[in-house]
Each structure stands twice: as structure tokens, then as C-alpha cells.
Amino acid sequence: MTRDSDAIGRPASPIAEDDSVLPFAVDALDLRGRLVRLGPAAHSILTHYEYPPPVARLLGEAIALAALLGSMLEAHGRFQLQTRSDGPVDMLVVDCDAPGRLRGFARFDADRVAEGAAQGALLGHGHMALTVERPGDAARYQGVVALEGDSLTEAAHRYFRQSEQIPSFVKLTVAESVTPAGRSWRAGGLLLQYLPTTQRPRDLDPGDAPEGAEAEAAEDDAWIEGLSLASTTQDHELVDPGLSGERLLYSLFHERGVMVFPPTQLIEACRCSTEKVADLLRSFPLEDRRDMVGDDGKIGVTCEFCRTHRVFDPADFE
Structure with a gap:
């Protein structure tokens, strides 16, 4: 090693x-x-x-x-x-x-x-x-x-x-x-x-394939050995x-x-942040943001990845 x-x-x-x-x-x-x-x-x-x-x-x-x-x-x-x-x-x-x-x-x-x-x-x-x-x-x-x-x-x-x-x-x-x-x-x-x-050397073609037939490429011996070793890995x-x-x-x-x-x-580590979410909300039309307002008068956004929940005041974007 x-x-x-x-x-x-x-x-x-x-x-x-x-x-x-x-x-x-x-x-x-x-x-x-x-x-x-x-x-x-x-x-x-x-x-x-x-x-x-x-x-x-x-x-x-x-x-x-x-x-x-x-x-x-x-x-x-x-x-x-x-x-x-x-x-x-x-x-x-x-x-x-x-x-x-x-x-x-x-x-x-x-x-x-x-x-x-x-x-x-x-x-x-x-x-x-x-x-x-x-x-x-x-x-x-x-x-x-x-x-x-x-x-x-x-x-x-x-x-x-x-x-x-x-x-x-x-x-x-x-x-x-x-x-x-x-x-x-x-x-x-x-x-x-x-x-x-x-290119590693390969064994010679035996020469008994039908005329005009394309020989199928054989796997390299080095790869066969490496694959055999890696395949012994236990879960x-x-x-x-x-x-x-x-x-x-x-x-x-x-x-x-x-x-x-x-x-x-x-x-x-999640990419989300309060600033990024606020910028995203600003990109929506006013009508769409109003549709996002909940019963508490706020806009709530939860990140799908980290489940961080952030609350915004709609007035901050108007």
C-alpha cells in the first residue's frame, strides 16, 4: 500500500x-x-x-x-x-x-x-x-x-x-x-x-472463423483479473x-x-438559503405570490432536500 x-x-x-x-x-x-x-x-x-x-x-x-x-x-x-x-x-x-x-x-x-x-x-x-x-x-x-x-x-x-x-x-x-x-x-x-x-497484447486469432465474419473483441486479461478481485467485495x-x-x-x-x-x-449540505428563497419569491408575479399566502397571512416555503421551513411577509416583496 x-x-x-x-x-x-x-x-x-x-x-x-x-x-x-x-x-x-x-x-x-x-x-x-x-x-x-x-x-x-x-x-x-x-x-x-x-x-x-x-x-x-x-x-x-x-x-x-x-x-x-x-x-x-x-x-x-x-x-x-x-x-x-x-x-x-x-x-x-x-x-x-x-x-x-x-x-x-x-x-x-x-x-x-x-x-x-x-x-x-x-x-x-x-x-x-x-x-x-x-x-x-x-x-x-x-x-x-x-x-x-x-x-x-x-x-x-x-x-x-x-x-x-x-x-x-x-x-x-x-x-x-x-x-x-x-x-x-x-x-x-x-x-x-x-x-x-x-494497448495490451492479446492472444492471436485462432483463424477458424467463417470468412468475412468479424471477430468479437475479447475482454482484456488485466480487466478480467481486476473484475474478479473487485467482485469478491462483501456488502x-x-x-x-x-x-x-x-x-x-x-x-x-x-x-x-x-x-x-x-x-x-x-x-x-443544502444549497438553500433565506436569500435564495427570497429572490425566487421576488421572481413571481404579484398575483402568484398572493396565492401563496397562508391563513396566517405569511408565505411559507419548505426546502424539499433539507426540510428547512422559512416564513416570509408578503409585504416585503411589494
């Missing part, structure tokens, strides 16, 4: 860090990846509403996936994961503002969720959009992949296969732990990608508060050597 600033290897750190993304590389196999461990940040987001456990787990996986992908923006930019579908959970939204500010919420039909459904059935059919915005850029990048009654993990694999065309492996896990201090949510995720710097290892990320990566890739880079710290 080495860090990018180390000239020689060192033992894997036993210190488990919550709410962080740990980038790593396995140079011998041309692999790059990220490991996310979420504790208090995930728990805070998942307890803003009284989500049924299946919905909380689904939103927790979306948070872990957004953290893995959004942390690639490094110092600046905004990443959003959003799903829209016909399932009991008809919308998921998770924002990741670089370098590590997270927020998210789920919209769901309580009656349909109560009927019981697997994760894929919760999502239903629709689409998942991944959007990247950078300050100063005139355009934004958006990738869209279909939801076909499967899981977020399968949708992520489909996205990398169709949009990025990068061999990728994604594993997401959410767990609710019970301690003397109470119940708490944890989430974790692993992203592994094959990014060869040069509990991604959310175990006593297992450090470095030790987990070492257990997976020590035979080939794994290098870790400085982690990105994550926090739960």
Missing part, C-alpha cells in the same frame, strides 16, 4: 474514515477506482423524512453512487443524479457540489411501497440522468440511461457501457445499524474502471465502521499492489 507522495510502500492504515471518498490505482492492471464510505452524512440525508426502509436504502445507494461520480470533479463543479420513472419511487435527486457537499431526497408513493417490491420494481421503468455543470462553461454535460426495472447498480453499469464505453464495475451497499445510541444509516460503494495507457465490508478503506483495498489488490491518493471529505 502506497500513497502518491510516498517513495516506498507502507502498511495499510487501520483508521476507518467515514464520509470520505478514497481514490486508488492498481497500476499493474491499469485500474483506477474510488471507494466511498458514508456515515453521518448519509444518516442525516436519510432521516430528513420518515422514509420506509426500502426507500431509504434506495436513496442511500443513489447518494453513494453520486459521491463516487461527483468526486471526480475535484475542486469545482456540480454533479447531479436524477431518476424519473413509473415505479413506486418515481423520483430520486442527489446533488454533489465539488469537492464534497451532498444533498438528496426521494419522492415515493407510500401505498405502492407498502405493497412490497424489490429494488428494481421500486424504480420501475424510466430513465436516470447524470448531469455535470462547471462554473464558466457555456454548456453542461448530461448522460441519460434507461431504467428497465432493474437496480441502480445495473443502471450504472449500463451507463458506463453505453455512454462512456469504459469497462467498469460498481457495487453499492446500504445498511441500518442498531447501537446503544440508536439506529443509524450507513452507505458504501466501490467503483473500478479499466483505463489502459497502452458488509463497504459499511463496516471498524474496517478502514485502505485495509479493504489492500485485501482486494495486495498481490498486484495498490496505491491510494488523498481522500475527499464529504458532508451533508
Whole structure:
């Protein structure tokens, strides 16, 4: 186990860090990846509403996936994961503002969720959009992949296969732990990608294919090995508060050597503010603002993400 600033290897750190993304590389196999461990940040987001456990787990996986992908923006930019579908959970939204500010919420039909459904059935059919915005850029990048009654993990694999065309492996896990201090949510995720710097040699074509037939590209041996190693990751290892990320990566890739880079710290933080909400209210016509006035003569606005409730005097906008 080495860090990018180390000239020689060192033992894997036993210190488990919550709410962080740990980038790593396995140079011998041309692999790059990220490991996310979420504790208090995930728990805070998942307890803003009284989500049924299946919905909380689904939103927790979306948070872990957004953290893995959004942390690639490094110092600046905004990443959003959003799903829209016909399932009991008809919308998921998770924002990741670089370098590590997270927020998210789920919209769901309580009656349909109560009927019981697997994760894929919760999502239903629709689409998942991944959007990247950078300050100063005139355009934004958006990738869209279909939801076909499967899981977020399968949708992520489909996205990398169709949009990025990068061999990728994604594993997401959410767990609710019970301690003397109470119940708490944890989430974790692993992203592994094959990014060869040069073309690796392949076995020669056996030459027995029919004339004119196109040979199907075989998976690279290095990627097959990396995928096999990553696939041994157990769900509990991604959310175990006593297992450090470095030790987990070492257990997976020590035979080939794994290098870790400085982690990105994550926090739960909403973009809303009293000033932003007031500016939004000012943008509405007078008639629309009057329709927002409640029985108490005030305008009340609640943020969908953090559930912060703010009250405004209509006279302040006239």
C-alpha cells in the first residue's frame, strides 16, 4: 500500500474514515477506482423524512453512487443524479457540489411501497440522468440511461457501457445499524474502471472463423483479473465502521499492489438559503405570490432536500 507522495510502500492504515471518498490505482492492471464510505452524512440525508426502509436504502445507494461520480470533479463543479420513472419511487435527486457537499431526497408513493417490491420494481421503468455543470462553461454535460426495472447498480453499469464505453464495475451497499445510541444509516460503494495507457497484447486469432465474419473483441486479461478481485467485495465490508478503506483495498489488490491518493471529505449540505428563497419569491408575479399566502397571512416555503421551513411577509416583496 502506497500513497502518491510516498517513495516506498507502507502498511495499510487501520483508521476507518467515514464520509470520505478514497481514490486508488492498481497500476499493474491499469485500474483506477474510488471507494466511498458514508456515515453521518448519509444518516442525516436519510432521516430528513420518515422514509420506509426500502426507500431509504434506495436513496442511500443513489447518494453513494453520486459521491463516487461527483468526486471526480475535484475542486469545482456540480454533479447531479436524477431518476424519473413509473415505479413506486418515481423520483430520486442527489446533488454533489465539488469537492464534497451532498444533498438528496426521494419522492415515493407510500401505498405502492407498502405493497412490497424489490429494488428494481421500486424504480420501475424510466430513465436516470447524470448531469455535470462547471462554473464558466457555456454548456453542461448530461448522460441519460434507461431504467428497465432493474437496480441502480445495473443502471450504472449500463451507463458506463453505453455512454462512456469504459469497462467498469460498481457495487453499492446500504445498511441500518442498531447501537446503544440508536439506529443509524450507513452507505458504501466501490467503483473500478479499466483505463489502459497502452494497448495490451492479446492472444492471436485462432483463424477458424467463417470468412468475412468479424471477430468479437475479447475482454482484456488485466480487466478480467481486476473484475474478479473487485467482485469478491462483501456488502458488509463497504459499511463496516471498524474496517478502514485502505485495509479493504489492500485485501482486494495486495498481490498486484495498490496505491491510494488523498481522500475527499464529504458532508451533508443544502444549497438553500433565506436569500435564495427570497429572490425566487421576488421572481413571481404579484398575483402568484398572493396565492401563496397562508391563513396566517405569511408565505411559507419548505426546502424539499433539507426540510428547512422559512416564513416570509408578503409585504416585503411589494
